[in-house]
Amino acid sequence: MYYLGVDLGGTTIKVGLVNETYQIIQSISGPTGRERSFEEVLKDMAMLCKAVMDKEGITEEDIHSIGIGSPGIASPNEGVILSSSNLNFDHVNVRHEIQKYIHTDVYVENDANCAALGEVICGAAKGEDNVIVVTLGTGVGGGIIANGKINRGSFFGAGEIGHQVISFEGGLQCGCGRKGCWEQYASATALIRQAKEAVAKHPESQILALAKDGKIENINAKVVFDAAKTGDKVASDVLETYYKYIACGLTNLINTLEPSMIVLGGGMSAQKEYLTNPVTKYVQEEMYGGLSLKTKITAATLGNDAGIIGAAFLGTTL
Amino acid sequence: MYYLGVDLGGTTIKVGLVNETYQIIQSISGPTGRERSFEEVLKDMAMLCKAVMDKEGITEEDIHSIGIGSPGIASPNEGVILSSSNLNFDHVNVRHEIQKYIHTDVYVENDANCAALGEVICGAAKGEDNVIVVTLGTGVGGGIIANGKINRGSFFGAGEIGHQVISFEGGLQCGCGRKGCWEQYASATALIRQAKEAVAKHPESQILALAKDGKIENINAKVVFDAAKTGDKVASDVLETYYKYIACGLTNLINTLEPSMIVLGGGMSAQKEYLTNPVTKYVQEEMYGGLSLKTKITAATLGNDAGIIGAAFLGTTL
Numbered sequence: 001m002y003y004l005g006v007d008l009g010g011t012t013i014k015v016g017l018v019n020e021t022y023q024i025i026q027s028i029s030g031p032t033g034r035e036r037s038f039e040e041v042l043k044d045m046a047m048l049c050k051a052v053m054d055k056e057g058i059t060e061e062d063i064h065s066i067g068i069g070s071p072g073i074a075s076p077n078e079g080v081i082l083s084s085s086n087l088n089f090d091h092v093n094v095r096h097e098i099q100k101y102i103h104t105d106v107y108v109e110n111d112a113n114c115a116a117l118g119e120v121i122c123g124a125a126k127g128e129d130n131v132i133v134v135t136l137g138t139g140v141g142g143g144i145i146a147n148g149k150i151n152r153g154s155f156f157g158a159g160e161i162g163h164q165v166i167s168f169e170g171g172l173q174c175g176c177g178r179k180g181c182w183e184q185y186a187s188a189t190a191l192i193r194q195a196k197e198a199v200a201k202h203p204e205s206q207i208l209a210l211a212k213d214g215k216i217e218n219i220n221a222k223v224v225f226d227a228a229k230t231g232d233k234v235a236s237d238v239l240e241t242y243y244k245y246i247a248c249g250l251t252n253l254i255n256t257l258e259p260s261m262i263v264l265g266g267g268m269s270a271q272k273e274y275l276t277n278p279v280t281k282y283v284q285e286e287m288y289g290g291l292s293l294k295t296k297i298t299a300a301t302l303g304n305d306a307g308i309i310g311a312a313f314l315g316t317t318l
Numbered sequence: 319m320y321y322l323g324v325d326l327g328g329t330t331i332k333v334g335l336v337n338e339t340y341q342i343i344q345s346i347s348g349p350t351g352r353e354r355s356f357e358e359v360l361k362d363m364a365m366l367c368k369a370v371m372d373k374e375g376i377t378e379e380d381i382h383s384i385g386i387g388s389p390g391i392a393s394p395n396e397g398v399i400l401s402s403s404n405l406n407f408d409h410v411n412v413r414h415e416i417q418k419y420i421h422t423d424v425y426v427e428n429d430a431n432c433a434a435l436g437e438v439i440c441g442a443a444k445g446e447d448n449v450i451v452v453t454l455g456t457g458v459g460g461g462i463i464a465n466g467k468i469n470r471g472s473f474f475g476a477g478e479i480g481h482q483v484i485s486f487e488g489g490l491q492c493g494c495g496r497k498g499c500w501e502q503y504a505s506a507t508a509l510i511r512q513a514k515e516a517v518a519k520h521p522e523s524q525i526l527a528l529a530k531d532g533k534i535e536n537i538n539a540k541v542v543f544d545a546a547k548t549g550d551k552v553a554s555d556v557l558e559t560y561y562k563y564i565a566c567g568l569t570n571l572i573n574t575l576e577p578s579m580i581v582l583g584g585g586m587s588a589q590k591e592y593l594t595n596p597v598t599k600y601v602q603e604e605m606y607g608g609l610s611l612k613t614k615i616t617a618a619t620l621g622n623d624a625g626i627i628g629a630a631f632l633g634t635t636l
Contacts, residue, residue, distance in 0.1 A: 252481075256482060258473055
């Protein structure tokens with residue numbers, strides 16, 4: 001039996017064919033073309049699914065189900081994307097559209113939730129059943145897994161952990177409408193902003209030297225870590241503050257939900273223990289009454305595959 | 319069949335005998351005497367349980383189980399209080415002690431979790447299965463109910479929602495060790511502090527006039543609400559800010575967990591819609607991208623009985 005997982009992004013549709021041991025054995029991708037009607041976008045998606053099956057020489061009968069991870073809010077059991085501003089989808093019955101072309105079960109789910117499920121099924125959190133996967137990327141996303149299932153909340157919108165306010169007074173404006181959201185301090189975007197601010201004051205920093213062409217606009221998260229690894233104090237200071245921001249939101253989540261594991265995903269997870277060790281230290285310092293931290297904090301291991309694998313197995317975990 | 323619920327506080331032990339329709343039909347209380355050994359405290363608790371059964375003329379055979387709500391962290395299935403600084407209990411096997419005197423099942427649970435369970439079983443959240451009960455009292459406590467069961471997290475410590483930091487920089491020192499915890503802004507204690515600060519600047523406020531003997535040290539939460547109801551602007555301003563603090567933490571919880579209902583409990587719940595209406599308005603203003611708020615915010619209805627009723631039914635919901 002095979003499982004089709006789809007990562008429906010604002011720019012690209014990626015389709016992966018996953019086997020029973022959670023390996024992506026074939027994949028294909030194409031442009032989303034989100035300016036088009038949902039019928040056209042989803043027809044293309046179905047064609048990509050067919051193409052990946054053809055590549056492996058299998059048919060509909062060999063497919064357990066198709067799972068689709070999408071930005072926005074979805075009702076997985078009904079196969080409907082309720083809203084997605086990235087895609088201009090409003091109450092789109094994805095199942096119905098896909099089944100015009102492929103006769104199999106179709107599920108849809110928020111993409112961050114899919115990535116979280118992937119890490120729990122076969123990634124960093126394999127074997128854990130009470131997990132929060134925190135995606136530190138352009139924004140801060142998340143997925144909460146309780147007893148091996150995605151916690152969607154009562155209206156499919158749970159897991160928006162990046163939109164917890166950690167700076168009530170004078171906080172930075174967030175795209176969600178609130179001020180002071182964690183995302184504004186702990187995302188990769190935030191780290192880059194913090195690094196640029198530091199470089200403006202300390203142009204001698206290795207951060208600038210390591211940025212492509214030595215230009216401030218080319219600073220990215222990796223450059224900041226690389227600069228710190230050379231012993232650059234400006235970079236180290238930026239990162240220490242950044243770790244504390246991450247630790248603040250993580251401790252909030254631990255005090256509320258006390259998962260057995262928190263997985264840090266997104267582009268930042270490539271830093272592995274350079275990220276998780278200092279963050280763990282700061283979370284420990286914040287623990288209630290100095291009690292010892294029981295939640296394990298670790299880096300994601302599946303990278304971009306997490307979303308596709310999680311989506312592929314949606315139909316088995318509902 | 320009857321259910322015994324115990325509220326084991328730092329000062330008083332309250333025991334209630336609850337019938338199958340969730341009514342406390344007999345109750346009794348006695349001093350905790352927490353300076354004594356746990357064996358002595360728990361022997362007294364067992365005697366109170368026996369006394370309340372005698373009052374109703376029933377025996378051990380008529381009792382389903384004894385449930386005990388306690389401050390601190392408990393392992394419900396094992397009947398052990400793992401730690402409770404209020405009681406100086408450290409890994410105390412409560413079940414073992416009680417069963418020296420009464421032969422029935424014994425369960426223990428954090429007291430805020432018991433109160434939350436009570437409100438879900440037969441209070442404000444009856445019929446809801448995804449609920450957060452927020453206790454606004456001396457501190458801010460909470461209990462999270464998912465699918466009708468207490469969410470204890472992986473190590474029995476979940477639900478410490480008062481210890482989410484909402485003021486990362488320059489926040490008020492919290493007893494838990496962190497700075498800027500929600501509890502420091504949204505508890506009844508915090509409201510009283512905020513009112514006192516306002517009165518220091520505006521001694522003409524009705525807040526002071528309504529406080530017992532017109533003394534600033536006698537300001538309590540009710541006085542602030544009463545002053546606002548007379549049209550006092552100082553009191554209204556204090557409350558508006560206070561509502562926003564409450565709304566900040568509630569919105570964080572909604573973005574993370576999206577419960578179907580949030581119940582506001584503790585002493586503050588007596589204000590009912592004077593509390594829940596403005597808080598709901600401010601939460602709505604904070605909703606992601608202006609989406610409409612689906613979570614219902616309501617006041618607790620069981621008052622102090624919630625903890626005893628929730629404890630009494632622990633054995634039926636594990």
